[in-house]
Amino acid sequence: SYDIKQIYVKRKETIERVFADAKEKHGMRWTTLRGLKKLSMQAMLTFAAMNLKKLATWTWQVA
Numbered sequence: 183s184y185d186i187k188q189i190y191v192k193r194k195e196t197i198e199r200v201f202a203d204a205k206e207k208h209g210m211r212w213t214t215l216r217g218l219k220k221l222s223m224q225a226m227l228t229f230a231a232m233n234l235k236k237l238a239t240w241t242w243q244v245a
Contacts, residue, residue: 204228 204210208228215221 200232204232208232 208231210225210228213221213224215224
């Protein structure tokens, strides 16, 4: 029970933060596009940019 609570605390800090950043910083709160294909493309590009940003931060910290 205690271990599971710790997992959920970590989830708030890591996984939920990604979606919150996408909404606040990358304009995913609203959309001007219509259609599933266009929205999927926008979401994939947004998350790809977020992953590249995360990768760049990791490599800068190591160097």
